[in-house]
Amino acid sequence: MSVSGVGGPIPSYNxxxxxxxxxxxxxxxxKHLSSAExxxxxxxxxxxxxxxxxxxxxxxxxxTNPLQDLQVISITPQIAEVLKALGLGNVELAIVVSxxxxxxxxxxxxxxxxxxxxxKDMIDKLLKQLGISQTSEAFVFTDHTGGLLIVQAGLxxxxxxxxxxxxxxxxxx
Amino acid sequence: xxxxxxxSANSSAKIVQFADETKTLPDGSSIIYAESDGKIVLYHxxxxxxxxxxxxxxxxGKVFVNNKEGNNKDKREMLRLGSYLLEQAEESDLxxxxxxxxxxx
Numbered sequence: 001m002s003v004s005g006v007g008g009p010i011p012s013y014n015x016x017x018x019x020x021x022x023x024x025x026x027x028x029x030x031k032h033l034s035s036a037e038x039x040x041x042x043x044x045x046x047x048x049x050x051x052x053x054x055x056x057x058x059x060x061x062x063x064t065n066p067l068q069d070l071q072v073i074s075i076t077p078q079i080a081e082v083l084k085a086l087g088l089g090n091v092e093l094a095i096v097v098s099x100x101x102x103x104x105x106x107x108x109x110x111x112x113x114x115x116x117x118x119x120k121d122m123i124d125k126l127l128k129q130l131g132i133s134q135t136s137e138a139f140v141f142t143d144h145t146g147g148l149l150i151v152q153a154g155l156x157x158x159x160x161x162x163x164x165x166x167x168x169x170x171x172x173x
Numbered sequence: 174x175x176x177x178x179x180x181s182a183n184s185s186a187k188i189v190q191f192a193d194e195t196k197t198l199p200d201g202s203s204i205i206y207a208e209s210d211g212k213i214v215l216y217h218x219x220x221x222x223x224x225x226x227x228x229x230x231x232x233x234g235k236v237f238v239n240n241k242e243g244n245n246k247d248k249r250e251m252l253r254l255g256s257y258l259l260e261q262a263e264e265s266d267l268x269x270x271x272x273x274x275x276x277x278x
Contacts, residue, residue, distance in 0.1 A: 078216055078224065082188060082207040085214040085226050147189035147267035148259060151206045154213045155255040161234045162248050 189269050196266065204258045215251050227251040 188207040197203050197220075205216040211231055218224035228237040229251060236243040236251065 078190075078203065078205055078218060081224060081226055082205050082214050082216050085207070085212070085216070085228050147206075147269045148262065148264050150187055150189050150208070150269060151255055151259055154206065154208050155252055155259070157231065158213065158229055158248055158252055158255075162245055162252070165234070165245060 187269055189267055191262070191266055191268070193266075198257065198261050200257075204254055206255060206258065215254055217254050227254075 187209075188205060190205040191197075191203070200219075202217060202219045204218075205214075207214040207216070213229040213231065215227040215229075216224055217227070226239055227243075227247065227250070228240075229248065230236070236247045238247050
């Protein structure tokens with residue numbers, strides 16, 4: 001299971017939540033991991049904090065530990081640059097939850113959050129629990145793979161446009 | 174305001190990058206790919222150099238390099254860099270972030 005956030009360098013660490021033994025080298029992340037709010041979030045997502053025994057970064061979402069591995073991704077300057085280029089700003093934290101035996105539950109919870117008719121106060125409360133600034137009004141989550149396909153599709157789109165323009169130029173000549 | 178209203182003003186994007194941010198491509202550079210409904214962005218950074226941001230506007234087909242309008246040569250460079258990422262990265266190396274931003278355009 002992974003939880004990811006956006007806001008600084010991707011850390012590599014091993015920590016314990018539940019007993020709250022946060023050893024992250026990233027102080028921002030340590031703060032989140034050790035906070036009661038963070039554990040409240042886990043609880044609200046249906047994860048027992050006591051079951052979260054390690055936090056570590058592995059390759060993407062290919063987490064093999066059957067226990068809930070949390071992955072926290074912070075916003076790097078590079079990601080901030082990309083977000084800015086896309087016209088998205090103020091993303092401070094991403095929460096990603098994935099685990100072999102919990103992912104369905106997490107997806108369900110995220111979908112419920114997205115699709116439900118919860119009022120703003122409840123959303124604000126949730127964001128607060130997630131450690132997201134009330135003014136940021138932005139968040140990130142992922143459990144997606146398929147990055148190569150996404151990149152390939154985007155490059156194909158650009159390539160087709162170049163071909164079109166080359167054809168137009170040739171016709172003009 | 175109900176959640177549906179909140180989300181009606183949303184914008185979203187996908188960001189593809191190495192899950193391990195310390196990982197670089199064989200030439201030492203790093204590349205982040207991102208896309209939204211309106212744009213495709215490729216961020217390229219060589220060690221000890223300022224990063225270059227390529228923005229391709231999907232509707233107009235225009236490309237901007239560090240916010241200056243570019244040409245087909247820049248689009249081809251964008252393609253070259255993206256292809257390099259595809260050649261060198263394994264699916265398991267990458268993570269895709271879904272970003273949702275409430276009316277933050």
